Amino acid sequence: MTETIQRKINDSAFARWTALVLIASTMFFGYMFVDVLSPLKNLLETSRGWNSTVFGLYGGSEFILNVCGFLIVAGIILDKMGVRFTGLLSASLMVAGAAVKTYGISEYFCQGGFGFEFFSSFLTDIPASAKLACLGFMIFGCGTEMAGITVSKAIVKWFTGKEMALAMGLEMAIARLGVFAVFSLSPWVAELGSPSVVRPVAVVGVLLCIGLLTFLVFTVMDRKLDRQTGAAAAAGEPEEQFKVSDLRRLFTSGTFLTVAALCVLYYSAIFPFQRFATDMLQSNLGITAKQASDIFRWFPIGAMVLTPLLGSYLDHRGKGATMLLLGAILMTACHLIFALVPLTPLIAYSAIILLGISFSLVPAALWPSVPKLIENRLLGSAYAVIFWIQNIGLMAFPIIIGWSLNVSNPGVAEQIKEGVEGAAYNYTVPMLIFSCLGIAAFLLGLWLKAQDRSKGYGLELPNIKK
Numbered sequence: 001m002t003e004t005i006q007r008k009i010n011d012s013a014f015a016r017w018t019a020l021v022l023i024a025s026t027m028f029f030g031y032m033f034v035d036v037l038s039p040l041k042n043l044l045e046t047s048r049g050w051n052s053t054v055f056g057l058y059g060g061s062e063f064i065l066n067v068c069g070f071l072i073v074a075g076i077i078l079d080k081m082g083v084r085f086t087g088l089l090s091a092s093l094m095v096a097g098a099a100v101k102t103y104g105i106s107e108y109f110c111q112g113g114f115g116f117e118f119f120s121s122f123l124t125d126i127p128a129s130a131k132l133a134c135l136g137f138m139i140f141g142c143g144t145e146m147a148g149i150t151v152s153k154a155i156v157k158w159f160t161g162k163e164m165a166l167a168m169g170l171e172m173a174i175a176r177l178g179v180f181a182v183f184s185l186s187p188w189v190a191e192l193g194s195p196s197v198v199r200p201v202a203v204v205g206v207l208l209c210i211g212l213l214t215f216l217v218f219t220v221m222d223r224k225l226d227r228q229t230g231a232a233a234a235a236g237e238p239e240e241q242f243k244v245s246d247l248r249r250l251f252t253s254g255t256f257l258t259v260a261a262l263c264v265l266y267y268s269a270i271f272p273f274q275r276f277a278t279d280m281l282q283s284n285l286g287i288t289a290k291q292a293s294d295i296f297r298w299f300p301i302g303a304m305v306l307t308p309l310l311g312s313y314l315d316h317r318g319k320g321a322t323m324l325l326l327g328a329i330l331m332t333a334c335h336l337i338f339a340l341v342p343l344t345p346l347i348a349y350s351a352i353i354l355l356g357i358s359f360s361l362v363p364a365a366l367w368p369s370v371p372k373l374i375e376n377r378l379l380g381s382a383y384a385v386i387f388w389i390q391n392i393g394l395m396a397f398p399i400i401i402g403w404s405l406n407v408s409n410p411g412v413a414e415q416i417k418e419g420v421e422g423a424a425y426n427y428t429v430p431m432l433i434f435s436c437l438g439i440a441a442f443l444l445g446l447w448l449k450a451q452d453r454s455k456g457y458g459l460e461l462p463n464i465k466k
């Protein structure tokens with residue numbers, strides 16, 4: 001019998017890297033929107049009356065619906081419906097959530113526009129603008145997290161046996177560029193004309209629509225790949241279908257749960273920190289939001305440069321578990337510096353660079369390790385469960401940090417609102433909380449490395465077999 005081996009679209013390097021750029025663009029705009037208000041905490045306090053607790057609540061709101069179960073459903077949808085449907089759904093949710101958030105902080109709404117009365121009628125300590133912005137951010141959060149797992153599964157689909165970790169690293173690098181862009185643009189756009197928090201949110205909201213379009217183009221390429229692999233399956237490679245009951249497998253795998261726990265500890269000290277970092281630098285160094293943002297924006301750039309390089313290292317040389325450990329050590333060192341060392345711009349830049357290196361090591365090693373632990377048909381759900389566990393931390397820690405900042409700085413929020421000169425927060429307690437997360441992540445990393453050595457999961461092995 002003669003066997004014909006059909007060349008698939010992802011066998012073309014040009015096609016698979018084009019596919020990567022298309023899906024990474026969706027994440028690029030998504031990450032821009034996630035942090036569009038992060039450099040504007042001070043302006044939100046003075047123009048919308050949000051204090052640190054409200055700002056923390058807003059930061060955590062992105063993850064509320066996901067933690068309430070949406071992400072698990074998203075994983076099931078992904079494994080049942082595939083990357084095209086799930087990606088388009090998630091990009092549409094991002095756009096819808098962004099529209100609600102923009103309306104929530106708009107002048108029109110805040111001056112008594114449609115719905116203002118209702119949003120002012122409950123939880124009266126929280127401004128109506130914050131409540132509606134949180135609702136929008138919750139919807140957006142469903143979209144962006146669903147897109148995150150979809151993109152991971154899409155990369156595994158297009159790059160298995162090829163440069164998978166490099167591709168994941170590049171996708172994250174493009175997303176980090178989005179964070180750099182928004183930390184550079186947001187304070188600048190806010191200050192064009194009379195200072196406004198609405199302008200940057202509206203601009204990035206429009207960019208999200210471009211992200212939806214790039215994903216649409218990707219679906220055309222992905223359909224072609226499916227047609228080709230469908231032919232391959234018919235030629236003798238049937239795939240076992242995903243069953244919801246398989247989810248039990250994930251929740252009973254010790255090593256998988258250890259990776260998920262490490263993920264929640266590590267990321268809870270990164271993304272929530274990112275929300276407060278501008279204000280922390282502004283308070284510690286006595287500089288403006290724009291200057292603080294200009295320092296902090298180098299954090300995603302460090303991560304952007306190194307993540308693909310480390311991804312490529314992992315593809316060819318391995319050492320994933322060691323990279324996780326190193327990343328946790330560097331992150332702890334950075335947070336301890338911010339907590340305990342009197343800050344100068346030089347020390348701030350050095351600590352930010354350390355954090356950037358750490359934020360390359362862990363993501364570059366963590367996400368490509370999941371396919372080593374879990375088989376492909378469960379992969380969407382596996383990423384969803386990790387994201388779900390991670391989202392619990394991402395939801396809780398901005399709230400904990402905002403609250404701890406308020407409690408450890410009595411009266412400061414009022415002084416800032418009244419415009420008292422020199423009024424600033426002391427960030428020691430929040431930074432110590434972040435450091436403790438780093439120490440716990442390091443201990444789990446040690447445990448994971450020992451498990452890998454005794455059970456042979458291959459976390460230290462390269463992805464590309466020679």
Ligand SMILES: NCCCC[C@H](NC(=O)[C@@H](N)CC(=O)O)C(=O)O
Binds near residue numbers: 034152172271367387
């Ligand atoms: N497809 C990329 C894998 C995840 C990357 C990771 N993002 C997350 O963990 C998100 N759940 C966090 C978020 O959206 O806030 C990252 O390193 O960016």
